[in-house]
Amino acid sequence: MADPIAKTVKPLRGGAARPAAKRGTGARKLVKAAQSVGEAGDAAAAEGARPPGRRERAGEARRAAILKAALAVFARLGPDGASVEAIAQAAGVSKPNLLYYYPSKDALYLAVLEQGLALWLSPLGRFTEADDPAEAIGALIAAKLEMSRDHPEVSRLFALEMLRGAPLLKPVLAGPLKAVFDAKCAVVGAWVAAGKLAAVDPPHLIFAVWALTQHYADFAVQVRALTGKTLTDRAFMEETRDAVTALVLRGALP
Amino acid sequence: MADPIAKTVKPLRGGAARPAAKRGTGARKLVKAAQSVGEAGDAAAAEGARPPGRRERAGEARRAAILKAALAVFARLGPDGASVEAIAQAAGVSKPNLLYYYPSKDALYLAVLEQGLALWLSPLGRFTEADDPAEAIGALIAAKLEMSRDHPEVSRLFALEMLRGAPLLKPVLAGPLKAVFDAKCAVVGAWVAAGKLAAVDPPHLIFAVWALTQHYADFAVQVRALTGKTLTDRAFMEETRDAVTALVLRGALP
DNA sequence: TCCAAGTTTGACCAAATGGTCCAGATTTGA
DNA sequence: TCAAATCTGGACCATTTGGTCAAACTTGGA
Numbered sequence: 001m002a003d004p005i006a007k008t009v010k011p012l013r014g015g016a017a018r019p020a021a022k023r024g025t026g027a028r029k030l031v032k033a034a035q036s037v038g039e040a041g042d043a044a045a046a047e048g049a050r051p052p053g054r055r056e057r058a059g060e061a062r063r064a065a066i067l068k069a070a071l072a073v074f075a076r077l078g079p080d081g082a083s084v085e086a087i088a089q090a091a092g093v094s095k096p097n098l099l100y101y102y103p104s105k106d107a108l109y110l111a112v113l114e115q116g117l118a119l120w121l122s123p124l125g126r127f128t129e130a131d132d133p134a135e136a137i138g139a140l141i142a143a144k145l146e147m148s149r150d151h152p153e154v155s156r157l158f159a160l161e162m163l164r165g166a167p168l169l170k171p172v173l174a175g176p177l178k179a180v181f182d183a184k185c186a187v188v189g190a191w192v193a194a195g196k197l198a199a200v201d202p203p204h205l206i207f208a209v210w211a212l213t214q215h216y217a218d219f220a221v222q223v224r225a226l227t228g229k230t231l232t233d234r235a236f237m238e239e240t241r242d243a244v245t246a247l248v249l250r251g252a253l254p
Numbered sequence: 255m256a257d258p259i260a261k262t263v264k265p266l267r268g269g270a271a272r273p274a275a276k277r278g279t280g281a282r283k284l285v286k287a288a289q290s291v292g293e294a295g296d297a298a299a300a301e302g303a304r305p306p307g308r309r310e311r312a313g314e315a316r317r318a319a320i321l322k323a324a325l326a327v328f329a330r331l332g333p334d335g336a337s338v339e340a341i342a343q344a345a346g347v348s349k350p351n352l353l354y355y356y357p358s359k360d361a362l363y364l365a366v367l368e369q370g371l372a373l374w375l376s377p378l379g380r381f382t383e384a385d386d387p388a389e390a391i392g393a394l395i396a397a398k399l400e401m402s403r404d405h406p407e408v409s410r411l412f413a414l415e416m417l418r419g420a421p422l423l424k425p426v427l428a429g430p431l432k433a434v435f436d437a438k439c440a441v442v443g444a445w446v447a448a449g450k451l452a453a454v455d456p457p458h459l460i461f462a463v464w465a466l467t468q469h470y471a472d473f474a475v476q477v478r479a480l481t482g483k484t485l486t487d488r489a490f491m492e493e494t495r496d497a498v499t500a501l502v503l504r505g506a507l508p
Numbered sequence: 509t510c511c512a513a514g515t516t517t518g519a520c521c522a523a524a525t526g527g528t529c530c531a532g533a534t535t536t537g538a
Numbered sequence: 539t540c541a542a543a544t545c546t547g548g549a550c551c552a553t554t555t556g557g558t559c560a561a562a563c564t565t566g567g568a
Contacts, residue, residue: 081418083526097547164331170475174479221416244458248505251500
């Protein structure tokens with residue numbers, strides 16, 4: 001895939017009308033998705049609020065199945081290694097049918113990325129200066145680790161994007177993510193100033209939490225090879241959470 | 255690339271003799287490379303110790319150029335996204351010429367991996383029970399961070415491999431790496447038992463060092479987007495080293 | 509100088525793959 | 539019940555790409 005964005009923007013082919021799915025294009029779409037993280041779900045309710053017929057529901061299910069399969073395949077093989085055919089097969093759908101719902105591989109990839117974005121960003125939730133640092137940081141670590149356990153493919157997908165140099169994500173990083181990041185850095189800074197935290201460097205503290213928690217998803221194979229355990233193992237999950245939390249808190253508390 | 259190993263093992267084509275380059279095949283090769291990490295360099299000296307003529311040297315240079323270009327391209331685009339043509343171009347060589355030195359894309363990929371392996375494994379150097387924990391851990395962190403600064407592509411390449419599920423590396427992980435890992439865990443365990451270290455969980459401590467240091471190479475785009483800095487920035491490098499070291503040591507020392 | 513071995517490349521080939529067409533099946537709404 | 543709208547998938551196409559071939563070009567040594 002050369003330039004996902006450029007190829008995605010193209011005239012619709014003449015035939016039958018397509019299910020409404022492409023609002024916004026390329027990276028802009030991702031930024032928009034990222035910004036609406038905290039907002040209310042955009043489910044029905046908005047415009048044409050007619051009850052979904054059997055057909056519509058089936059279509060939505062198919063679309064979801066495709067998206068799910070695509071996430072799995074993209075996260076494992078990467079956007080280049082994954083073939084449309086393979087994704088279609090994994091979703092139990094014919095290739096042309098997949099292309100009916102998502103007009104191109106790039107569009108599909110973008111959709112997968114978009115879908116994962118909210119989930120990916122969510123753990124850096126809303127903790128404020130007023131919160132207790134130990135509790136807030138502990139909660140963040142727990143949330144990120146659960147994310148690594150329950151949605152490792154999402155973590156891997158974004159890791160993959162980072163490794164490629166984040167061609168699609170850069171706007172998100174520089175925009176919405178930076179905004180949240182700066183805000184959280186400020187909170188940490190305030191904690192430090194208030195003497196609630198040792199003199200840690202806020203950005204590095206946040207990087208540390210990310211790195212420590214994502215490691216168990218992105219490098220799961222290595223972790224498994226070396227310890228024989230996975231986060232799905234209840235005991236290992238708790239052990240990991242305790243170890244990471246202890247490390248960070250002991251390192252950050254006064 | 256479906257199965258790098260299977261495709262690599264194939265009869266040499268009938269024509270001219272190939273430069274001796276393929277000893278061992280596929281994953282076995284990688285394990286061998288990993289095992290010989292500490293050993294002396296296998297430069298000349300061995301068999302035919304005649305002085306290298308101009309031609310031979312030129313060939314070796316070309317081979318090195320190809321390997322270097324391949325590392326860069328593979329690390330950025332992944333083994334599937336990288337085309338032989340692109341690598342050849344980056345190396346300033348024609349495609350058939352590249353294929354002359356490395357009989358297939360898979361073989362080249364394997365060679366790149368093999369080359370990086372020693373470097374990748376080396377930082378987990380030789381620290382023993384007798385060493386001072388703070389010093390040893392500090393040195394490890396420093397070494398890994400330098401690695402992230404000076405050879406980020408290597409780090410990314412291996413991260414990529416992990417994300418794909420380490421099809422080629424699994425034997426290395428389960429073999430040589432696990433051996434070193436277990437040994438180092440034992441050392442950490444001994445430190446804990448001797449009261450030189452708090453009651454940390456050895457595997458998680460090591461994972462922590464890996465995760466914290468590799469993050470700055472693998473997620474360099476994100477770090478740059480959020481802080482505007484890179485490890486190549488001297489001040490940022492030191493700041494990072496201090497932050498990571500402080501975090502780990504404060505978390506691990508009694 | 510001449511030759512055999514090694515090196516380089518333009519032209520080509522076959523497979524894989526993203527994407528298109530179209531004809532037929534299925535729903536939906538009137 | 540019927541026509542319009544929407545789905546579905548087999549056949550097909552163009553491009554990309556890993557890899558091959560044969561012919562031309564270097565180079566080191568007898």
